[in-house]
Amino acid sequence: MCSKTTQNQSSGSGSVSKQSSDWREEAINGGSLRHVDLHHGSNGWASPPGDLFSLRSKNYFTRKQKSPSGDWLLKPAGFDWLRSTSKLDNVLARPDNRVAHALRKAQSLNRSQKAFIFAVNIQVPGREHHSAVFYFATEDPIPPGSLFYRFIHGDDAFRNQRFKIVNRIVKGPWIVKAAVGNYAACLLGKALTCSYHRGSNYLEIDVDIGSSAIANAILRLALGYVTAVNIDMGFLVEAQAEEELPEKLLGAVRVCQMEMSSATFVEASPSPENATGPVAAVSKRGLGLSKWNETKMVHVALRFWCWTDAYAFTCYIVVRWWVDGDESDGNGAMP
Template sequence: MCPVEPTKEGNVDGAKGEEEEEVSEWRSAAINGGSLRRVDLHGGKNGWASPPGSLFSLRSRNYFSRRQKAPSGGWLLRPAGVDWLRSPGRLDNVLGRSDNRVMGSLRRAQSLGRSMKAFLFAVNLQIPGRECHSAVFYFAAEEPIPPSSLLYRFVHGDDAFRNSRFKIVNRIVKGPWIVKAAVGNYAACLLGRALRCEYHRGENYLEIDVDIGSSAIANAVLHLALGYVTAVTIDMGFVVEAQEEEELPERLIGAVRVAQMEMSSASFVETRGSGAAAATTTAEVGKCVFRGLSSSKVTDHQSHCHDEMMVSASRSSASGDPEEEG
């Protein structure tokens, strides 16, 4: 692979503000190496982009006294790529696989003594069907997450804490009215309470596998939306929900825009071990639909070596946040 020249982008380190910085070579390779390419934020198609935090309304500093929300500041973590994958069975713990390209890029950098403190955060939206699909969104920190932060508590917390705090904020940028009616133009939902989430904690990563098939409502809305996927552009922001005064204001962990994606652009990946959990068959996924909506499991992986875009259909029961136009 030819060396990737560093590029410039807004700093997403909450402590440093939004000044520009150089993107590390390993992260540039990860950003540009997926089957779903990075595209222009405003006019791109069949790809992904990084929407600014100002497009998302989150709980403000006076939320508990006045119920006010405000545009988010910059992301806490930097974008590190997107994978759009298909496989015979459900893909679990993709960052734990020996063939994961994003983790591979980081390890190559670390073998040269670079980015030794880097941490990866991934959200894997698992979509059931005759052929399973996964939309995997990667975010990274080059420096350790501050121990005093809410994000640190989330990364190092237990399953109950994570389930009670992991929130997605959806924003339909473009799409037919039927999708907007089903999903909502702007909605927030606690994923850990609405869907089955599995957390995989590695030495230098946390991956959240979100099983869309575990909710009949979310599964139905998702497959409706997939019928219009080439006409839909959606912003997704991931948040650790603030539930105490001192945790305000809320901040985005990271955000991604998926623009008019084509199902056929997914890369095929074999379902296998290599640190990943055993795959679930399509029949087993069908059974998951009738499983409880709030069950969760945490798996530790300490060895070295869609779409809840659509789950907002159950937003009113799963989250304290009402649907908002935005």
């Protein structure tokens, strides 16, 4: 059920801006997890500033320097914590998706006609399938020729070589920070199976945690221990050429001591043909994962679930020892 949006009665450019943001406010405040205070919230989510993330700077390829990202390219537009009897794919194409519904409602009033939604759907396998769906949006057209424009319109291979997550532990037991570390990055398309769903006004990336046997096994140990840690996650398109620098975050989210029981149950995903909006393209990459890529994905999986169980961390330490070295900045999955 979508919450009602307050109508703005003022006039002028301020009114247009407020009306354009109304649908995002509805989406932000309408999920099962609350939008909470960045520093003190729990069982919810918040929007960390981009400066908390160190990304490749303008002179990265000559000096290997990183710098704070600065503002996000996209604005937060909600977070859904969902569960279902089967894996949820292409959630933005579902007629009951509340974020897409909020935008459609705004557009029916001749607002936000150029809005674009970018969503990342982290799919977690189990007896019940869970999805953590992060939504970001812009009201402005994506500049043609920009790295993000090329990512949206690019092919499967390009996206898998570029889609990156950066994450950091904000709050948690000392054993979390000692074993996992405070900061890491991963090219998700190299580590897991990613499916790309392109609609007329959105791009959704479905990231299948179950495609990695190692990450999946450790997650099974971790599922009961998700309430002790706050974690920041940022999403970006990796810069791999001088002219693409500096890197910029597309968007970022802080998950604050999330409880599994807070997930909203939804029916198995309907086919895209039954959705309200057209789906322009769907692409998928199935991986025969190497030991390197599987191990690197463990970093992301464990940071996402942030458990506090000593046995699980022992398993993680063994897996880290299995790979010679912690992070690389070459062609591996942890640049």
